[in-house]
Amino acid sequence: MIHADLSDGLDNCREQLWTRQLTEDTFEVACLPFFTYGICYRDVVTIDSNHLVTRVVRKSGHRTLRVALAVGHADRDQVHELLHGKAVDAGLPHEWLQGTYLAVDLPPGSDEAFLVEVLEPLAQTGTLHWEIDA
Structure with a gap:
């Protein structure tokens, strides 16, 4: 499980995202984000050392x-x-x-x-x- 930062500068406002790990820092989203914009089911994302999404690597088309x-x-x-x-x-x-x-x-x-x-x-x-x- 990883997290998407929803805070826009405020601390600890995150959405948990269920994922499937592809590499050490690359994950495929395996859930439907409720509040995270720009990330959809089966998109591939990377994370930082805090398990926060850093960017979308590949859009799934969903x-x-x-x-x-x-x-x-x-x-x-x-x-x-x-x-x-x-x-x-x-x-x-x-x-x-x-x-x-x-x-x-x-x-x-x-x-x-x-x-x-x-x-x-x-x-x-x-x-x-x-x-x-x-």
């Missing part, structure tokens, strides 16, 4: 669709179930964090339009925020 739910508890559960079902139906790998944050892997060549059709109206009402990172 993208990450991120969703943050911003609704009350009852609505959050309904939206969670809706989004979970869409990801499962599409066969897209996905991970949830605390039932509020969703990361969906978009493999090379995948079309996210069916998800955007669901996400955009919910974003317009303030129910959630979403983005796609490459």
Whole structure:
């Protein structure tokens, strides 16, 4: 496991990334980053002596669709179930964090339009925020 620095100058703000070690300081990302921009599933990264990512060596072509739910508890559960079902139906790998944050892997060549059709109206009402990172 390695870490990505999220602090922008503040100490100890990091995201753990599950990886597969390729060489002593080169790793392939084996998870879906929730908060780390510019790093996606199967990207190859290098680390420093503190196990912090220093750079992306090779992009995998995968993208990450991120969703943050911003609704009350009852609505959050309904939206969670809706989004979970869409990801499962599409066969897209996905991970949830605390039932509020969703990361969906978009493999090379995948079309996210069916998800955007669901996400955009919910974003317009303030129910959630979403983005796609490459």
